Amino acid sequence: MAELLKVDDINVYYGAIHAIKGVSFHVDEGEIVTLIGANGAGKSTTLQTVSGLLRSKTGSITFDGQSISGVPAHRLVERGLAQVPEGRRVFLQMTVEENLEMGAYTQPNANTPASLERVYVQFPRLKERRKQIAGTLSGGEQQMLAMGRALMSKPKLLMLDEPSMGLAPILVEQIFQIIRDLHKAGTTILLVEQNAQMALSVANRAYVLETGKITLSGTGDELILSDEVRKAYLGG
Amino acid sequence: MSFLDSLISGISLGSVYAIIALGYTMVYGIAKMLNFAHGDVIMVGAYICFFAATRFNLPPLVGILVAVLLCTVLGITIEKLAYAPLRSAPSLAVLITAIGVSYFLQNAALLLWSPNPKVFPNFFLTHAADGTEQTGLELGSLRVSYVTLVTIVVCVVIMAVLTFFINNGKLGKAMRAVSEDKDAARLMGINVNTTISVTFAIGSGLAAIAGVLYMSAYPTLVPTTGSMPGIKAFTAAVFGGIGSIPGAFLGGLLLGVIEIFAKAYISTQLSDAVVFAVLIIVLLVKPTGLLGKQIREKV
Ligand SMILES: Nc1ncnc2c1ncn2[C@@H]1O[C@H](COP(=O)(O)OP(=O)(O)OP(=O)(O)O)[C@@H](O)[C@H]1O
Numbered sequence: 001m002a003e004l005l006k007v008d009d010i011n012v013y014y015g016a017i018h019a020i021k022g023v024s025f026h027v028d029e030g031e032i033v034t035l036i037g038a039n040g041a042g043k044s045t046t047l048q049t050v051s052g053l054l055r056s057k058t059g060s061i062t063f064d065g066q067s068i069s070g071v072p073a074h075r076l077v078e079r080g081l082a083q084v085p086e087g088r089r090v091f092l093q094m095t096v097e098e099n100l101e102m103g104a105y106t107q108p109n110a111n112t113p114a115s116l117e118r119v120y121v122q123f124p125r126l127k128e129r130r131k132q133i134a135g136t137l138s139g140g141e142q143q144m145l146a147m148g149r150a151l152m153s154k155p156k157l158l159m160l161d162e163p164s165m166g167l168a169p170i171l172v173e174q175i176f177q178i179i180r181d182l183h184k185a186g187t188t189i190l191l192v193e194q195n196a197q198m199a200l201s202v203a204n205r206a207y208v209l210e211t212g213k214i215t216l217s218g219t220g221d222e223l224i225l226s227d228e229v230r231k232a233y234l235g236g
Numbered sequence: 237m238s239f240l241d242s243l244i245s246g247i248s249l250g251s252v253y254a255i256i257a258l259g260y261t262m263v264y265g266i267a268k269m270l271n272f273a274h275g276d277v278i279m280v281g282a283y284i285c286f287f288a289a290t291r292f293n294l295p296p297l298v299g300i301l302v303a304v305l306l307c308t309v310l311g312i313t314i315e316k317l318a319y320a321p322l323r324s325a326p327s328l329a330v331l332i333t334a335i336g337v338s339y340f341l342q343n344a345a346l347l348l349w350s351p352n353p354k355v356f357p358n359f360f361l362t363h364a365a366d367g368t369e370q371t372g373l374e375l376g377s378l379r380v381s382y383v384t385l386v387t388i389v390v391c392v393v394i395m396a397v398l399t400f401f402i403n404n405g406k407l408g409k410a411m412r413a414v415s416e417d418k419d420a421a422r423l424m425g426i427n428v429n430t431t432i433s434v435t436f437a438i439g440s441g442l443a444a445i446a447g448v449l450y451m452s453a454y455p456t457l458v459p460t461t462g463s464m465p466g467i468k469a470f471t472a473a474v475f476g477g478i479g480s481i482p483g484a485f486l487g488g489l490l491l492g493v494i495e496i497f498a499k500a501y502i503s504t505q506l507s508d509a510v511v512f513a514v515l516i517i518v519l520l521v522k523p524t525g526l527l528g529k530q531i532r533e534k535v
Pocket residue numbers: 014017019037038039040041042043044045046086194
């Protein structure tokens with residue numbers, strides 16, 4: 001399988017805080033790869049560096065065969081990278097449909113109706129609520145909107161930052177079902193999660209991040225069975 | 237002045253405030269900063285239009301267009317040179333910079349155009365059959381100047397076009413997205429810097445129009461001409477709810493009407509005090525202004 005994303009030895013700082021310390025990983029086309037780790041491990045920082053919101057001091061990031069280090073975030077969407085940020089970050093004062101339109105901002109206007117239809121098939125709930133202001137949606141609906149919005153640009157790589165955060169178990173199950181469906185339909189996914197159990201169960205491969213460093217990696221099944229992961233993230 | 241006279245001139249003055257307030261409110265909404273130099277862009281626009289008419293003998297409409305164009309460029313330049321480098325600086329630093337830019341523009345105008353007042357020409361005239369100039373319409377006992385009429389119409393048109401653009405235009409929607417969440421907007425592929433530039437461009441172009449309208453009603457042009465309408469319009473923006481476009485419209489109109497009524501029925505000297513007293517009362521009752529909203533985030 002072709003390598004879609006390759007992150008090589010990145011170091012990211014917040015002022016004097018060294019948040020990411022020489023992290024390397026890769027995602028192949030068609031894979032679901034997950035990055036798990038405790039609070040403050042540096043998962044979001046890593047994703048934001050890939051999506052161009054933060055800069056790495058060293059190393060390189062290659063996406064779809066081209067270096068994207070130093071490319072600003074807004075230029076990466078058209079190249080096929082989409083990120084669903086932590087905490088959903090939907091535009092609360094805009095309607096559901098306007099939020100989705102923003103996801104298609106870099107696409108030709110003529111494609112928007114077809115993209116909307118595609119996303120509405122995936123998320124029928126959003127279609128029912130298309131004229132509703134996003135701020136009045138429930139947390140689960142907002143998560144669906146954030147995912148639908150990211151899918152509007154037909155990304156080659158979808159990066160999800162804790163999509164299950166703050167959701168009831170039934171909704172978590174639903175979100176993970178959608179992740180499986182997207183993967184089946186051919187989307188490559190990089191998933192960041194604290195819910196290690198769920199994340200490892202859907203992932204082809206996984207990396208464990210601890211205080212800015214990758215300490216373990218392997219297939220999802222390997223890590224589910226590993227003692228370290230069981231102790232630290234799966235509650236025994 | 238009769239009640240109706242006062243009302244009409246209040247609405248007209250308020251229309252000018254509303255057009256200026258749009259610049260404050262849009263820039264605040266998107267860049268989260270108070271651009272105190274905005275009032276001085278009005279002054280620059282007025283001078284450009286003045287010289288276009290008196291020195292270069294350009295037709296009024298062309299003069300206004302040139303003023304709008306140059307002020308748009310000025311607005312973008314100010315943003316790029318003075319504010320963009322401070323994008324992640326504390327807001328106090330940005331505020332002080334904006335005050336600095338305001339003084340810079342006033343002093344540049346002093347240097348370039350001297351402190352001597354210029355009398356702004358009246359563009360809004362018609363010629364009667366006998367060749368006499370007419371500056372307005374007589375409707376029974378009511379006299380309405382063309383300036384007043386044009387000002388009100390221009391304000392309504394600007395408001396309608398801008399509202400449509402912000403609600404329905406692709407760029408307008410992007411501006412709303414940027415005003416809510418810059419990083420999320422970046423992740424949509426929106427160039428935040430360009431969007432901020434466009435906002436400054438629109439605000440400054442409108443300031444030029446407001447400058448011409450204001451000067452047509454109050455024709456004494458000096459380098460500090462922009463400060464007072466600037467401060468009033470800023471007040472109007474806060475009054476209506478800073479960040480809100482209909483708020484700028486409503487705040488501007490109310491401020492203009494209150495000011496003129498205070499002048500007519502209370503006292504000319506105290507009119508500004510009355511205006512600010514009303515502002516304070518409104519902010520005490522509704523701290524976000526008349527139409528300002530505060531949306532709570534779901535966590
Ligand atoms: N804006 C910031 N300024 C300074 N330090 C930050 C900032 N954002 C994150 N950090 C620090 O960087 C480290 C990594 O944070 P990050 O948000 O990437 O963690 P995370 O793995 O996503 O955690 P969580 O699971 O809680 O979302 C933490 O120590 C955090 O305190």
